Amino acid sequence: MTVEKNTRKLDKGIVRDFTSRMSYASYLQLPTLLSAQQPVSKPEHHDEMLFIIQHQTTELWLKLVLHELRSAAAWLRADDLGSALKGIARVKHIQKTLTEQWSVLATLTPTEYSQFRGFLGNSSGFQSSQYRAVEFVLGNKNRKMLPVFESDPAAHAMLDGLLNAPSIYDEFLAYLARQGYDVPQTVLARDVTRAHEFCPELVPLFKHIYENAADNWGAYEACEELVDLEDNFQLWRFRHLRTVQRTIGMKSGTGGSSGAAFLQKALELTFFPELFAVRTEIGQ
């Protein structure tokens, strides 16, 4: 049965007067959010709105990714693996959304982009503090990234804090050690301000966990969740690279890098090298 006149009747109880009540727009601060899309091209280029919104939605989701990953690290520190895994599961869904979202930007043609690219000056995603923060929380620390943020003290302080804090992987390995697993002391006492580097002594431990998953269910599940996180992160980087290639080809970047060649290098980075190395050893 269809609604009369194809028009839905509004329930009597529907609240209409928001002069002294919190409304949708006020709760979500929509006037602030929706006034933050300010194209800089003159005359305004139609497609700059897409470019801005694609970046802003990414930054919003990155804010939540960071919120969840930081709390997952804290749950691990508190020996609550279940709560940590719950947060990571949410992050994985956000990553999938972010990777899918590249298809929207792929509708921006090279010609259209070239018509407003010059207005972007030296601004670049390279200066995304939240993206860098996610890399740091996952363990890909790099102190050399910090000077870019010196003109933004809050961002600089946030990144400096994360640089000096254990990553989610550091917290996981410390958790495993507290659970009685044989985690090398060198790993537990490592300089957390540096990128995690491959530690061969961890591989036999992960081999044991993977080959005896039923007896090590929590640790095994956590390992696989971390593998998913890294996989998803690399898929996002790959889609970014492909979008860059189809939009600006081999041009150098507005941020001053070589462009696609620079982004390609990031695909060789790894957050959890031992969790991938263990694959080679399984069954051997």
Ligand code: HEM
């Ligand atoms: C047409 C679209 C895009 C182009 C042509 C493009 C191009 C580039 C280039 C050339 C770089 C290297 C740094 C530089 O020299 O500028 C870069 C870095 C970066 N871009 Fe984009 N980008 C695009 C869209 C996006 C979007 C939508 C995001 C989402 C926030 C983003 C985030 C980043 C990040 C985080 C980096 C740093 C990556 C790293 O350090 O490995 N980009 N981009």
Ligand SMILES: N[C@@H](CC(=O)c1ccccc1NC=O)C(=O)O
């Ligand atoms: N780096 C890009 C410009 C760019 O994409 C961009 C510019 C301002 C803010 C965010 C950006 N996104 C990713 O780098 C380019 O070289 O065309």
